[in-house]
Amino acid sequence: MSTAMRRIQTGNVLSAFGLGFTVPYLYVYVAQVRDLGSGTAGVVLAVFATAALALLPFTGRAMDRRGPVPVLIAAAVFAAAGAMSMGLASSVPAALASAALLGAATAVIQPALSTLIVWCSTPSTRTRAYAMQFFLQNLGLGIGGLVGGQIVDQGSPGTFTLLFGIEAAMFLVLAGIAATARLSRPAPSGAEPAAYRRWWEGLAPELRDAYMADCPELIGNLDGIPAAVRDRANRARLGDLIAELGRRDDEDARTRLAGLRGIEAQLESGGHPPLFLLGIGNEGNGRAIVSFGNPDTARNVSAYVPGLGTSLDEDFAHGDLKRARDVALGAARLTGRPVASIAWLGYDAPQGVGVMGTGAAESGGVAYNRFMSGLVATNQYENPHLTAIGHSYGSRTVGAAARHPGGIPGADDIVLVGSPGVGVDRAEDLGVGKGHVFVGAAENDLVTKLPSPREVEAGTAGYLIAGPVGARAAGHLADRDDDDLWFGRDPASKAFGARRFAVPDGPPVLSDGLVPAHSEYFERGNGISSGDAVALIVAGKSDELKMAAPR
Numbered sequence: 001m002s003t004a005m006r007r008i009q010t011g012n013v014l015s016a017f018g019l020g021f022t023v024p025y026l027y028v029y030v031a032q033v034r035d036l037g038s039g040t041a042g043v044v045l046a047v048f049a050t051a052a053l054a055l056l057p058f059t060g061r062a063m064d065r066r067g068p069v070p071v072l073i074a075a076a077v078f079a080a081a082g083a084m085s086m087g088l089a090s091s092v093p094a095a096l097a098s099a100a101l102l103g104a105a106t107a108v109i110q111p112a113l114s115t116l117i118v119w120c121s122t123p124s125t126r127t128r129a130y131a132m133q134f135f136l137q138n139l140g141l142g143i144g145g146l147v148g149g150q151i152v153d154q155g156s157p158g159t160f161t162l163l164f165g166i167e168a169a170m171f172l173v174l175a176g177i178a179a180t181a182r183l184s185r186p187a188p189s190g191a192e193p194a195a196y197r198r199w200w201e202g203l204a205p206e207l208r209d210a211y212m213a214d215c216p217e218l219i220g221n222l223d224g225i226p227a228a229v230r231d232r233a234n235r236a237r238l239g240d241l242i243a244e245l246g247r248r249d250d251e252d253a254r255t256r257l258a259g260l261r262g263i264e265a266q267l268e269s270g271g272h273p274p275l276f277l278l279g280i281g282n283e284g285n286g287r288a289i290v291s292f293g294n295p296d297t298a299r300n301v302s303a304y305v306p307g308l309g310t311s312l313d314e315d316f317a318h319g320d321l322k323r324a325r326d327v328a329l330g331a332a333r334l335t336g337r338p339v340a341s342i343a344w345l346g347y348d349a350p351q352g353v354g355v356m357g358t359g360a361a362e363s364g365g366v367a368y369n370r371f372m373s374g375l376v377a378t379n380q381y382e383n384p385h386l387t388a389i390g391h392s393y394g395s396r397t398v399g400a401a402a403r404h405p406g407g408i409p410g411a412d413d414i415v416l417v418g419s420p421g422v423g424v425d426r427a428e429d430l431g432v433g434k435g436h437v438f439v440g441a442a443e444n445d446l447v448t449k450l451p452s453p454r455e456v457e458a459g460t461a462g463y464l465i466a467g468p469v470g471a472r473a474a475g476h477l478a479d480r481d482d483d484d485l486w487f488g489r490d491p492a493s494k495a496f497g498a499r500r501f502a503v504p505d506g507p508p509v510l511s512d513g514l515v516p517a518h519s520e521y522f523e524r525g526n527g528i529s530s531g532d533a534v535a536l537i538v539a540g541k542s543d544e545l546k547m548a549a550p551r
Contacts, residue, residue, distance in 0.1 A: 005129065012174075025149075027044075034090055059071070059107070071112050072112035073179055076109060083165075084165060123215055194224060197378055212232065216236045256312050273293040285351065292340065295378070300335055302387040304320075304389040305364070305397050308355045320345070330531060356486070368401045395418070396423060396487050399424060408431065411432055413537050415440070416438070417503075421450075426489070440500070443506070449490075452478070455479045483496070493551045
């Protein structure tokens with residue numbers, strides 16, 4: 001239990017103790033001790049309850065506008081005033097006014113306390129915290145009533161005044177606790193990453209530790225939380241996921257387990273650049289976000305989105321992470337300072353015929369933008385150089401992200417390699433200016449030459465009418481400029497308007513797999529490889545690129 005939680009629960013039990021002192025004896029006090037009659041005593045109790053009922057609907061609104069701490073302090077002070085005035089009341093109007101004030105104020109205290117308990121607990125400890133709250137309330141009421149019964153004397157009004165005075169003191173203690181306790185707000189639901197950063201920075205150290213221990217899956221995948229914190233949480237979560245999948249005996253579990261163990265081995269190797277595990281999860285096709293270098297302290301940061309067939313498996317752990325690492329090493333060599341290069345598997349990349357649709361790209365674009373917004377929120381530089389990289393279908397995901405209002409948060413440059421189209425027909429529609437959109441398209445990469453749906457339809461019809469000659473003729477009529485691809489205009493075309501950098505032609509089709517050239521965009525070599533070109537862009541040295549003519 002955190003220090004703040006202990007203080008709030010202490011105030012809770014003391015206020016209940018004060019109420020227990022007086023509530024059981026309120027009827028006797030009004031009817032007999034003050035000699036106002038049983039009818040008046042009944043009305044006083046009714047006013048106490050009615051005032052509480054009348055004020056409760058407005059309590060939540062007041063806490064939303066002012067916060068639970070000011071509301072709790074005000075309620076506790078008014079409750080103390082109501083208790084003290086009740087102890088001195090000797091007339092019907094005074095007793096009724098005191099009952100109304102006391103009832104209304106005490107009704108507000110409990111919702112405010114409950115809200116503060118949310119602030120001082122984590123999702124996994126909240127149930128226990130509420131159970132403790134109600135246990136202490138009942139304990140305080142019971143002990144208060146027991147002790148109060150030993151003090152009161154029906155023939156001595158002063159003993160009742162003492163009880164109400166003690167009750168008032170307990171409320172004032174509660175107000176003091178609320179005013180001095182160091183409280184932290186709970187994680188805001190659905191907030192922007194910058195708000196999560198402020199929330200984390202405002203948490204008391206012990207509550208940060210509690211969240212890390214109780215909710216590593218929440219903290220580790222929350223955009224806006226510092227990279228080092230996410231890394232620590234996700235490393236703890238990684239072990240849990242490996243153990244969980246290890247208890248299963250199916251092909252999917254074995255595939256993911258191989259990917260997780262591949263990531264774990266690299267994390268434990270302590271290589272260079274240092275690895276930061278920014279996300280891990282078992283949902284969908286699996287989630288893994290790995291950064292080579294700290295994206296919070298690097299001035300140059302890139303986030304690479306893989307494409308078709310990517311999932312949390314051994315290929316991702318070795319192939320895609322190697323691509324990110326090579327970019328980090330190349331860019332660091334060029335800048336002379338640490339950079340951060342991220343492999344972002346934060347979406348369900350299509351695994352088969354789904355590659356023909358745009359649903360995965362659109363949902364992935366939303367998640368990617370949120371991640372990039374988190375990078376902006378936590379980076380220590382006011383204006384870091386951020387590069388969004390999309391490969392294959394991942395370029396369509398980057399395109400979807402760029403089409404959102406405001407574009408990709410913080411992005412200075414966009415790199416598209418092996419792209420079948422990005423969902424727009426002009427580079428300037430990607431939000432960074434056409435001079436900052438870079439395209440790599442290998443001559444032997446057929447993915448960068450996929451015909452458009454209209455061309456496929458026309459070609460099919462032409463084939464049915466006149467065979468291969470008819471197919472070619474109809475396809476040409478459907479795309480006279482030969483610059484349309486499956487997901488829009490060819491990013492490497494002159495009409496698109498991006499800057500096409502030189503890349504090797506790549507191996508011929510079927511020479512080593514179906515389209516081997518499609519997988520070689522991140523290879524580094526003698527300074528003219530596409531991997532070297534990507535590193536130059538990430539390093540902010542795109543003026544040194546060797547350019548190629550557009551198609």
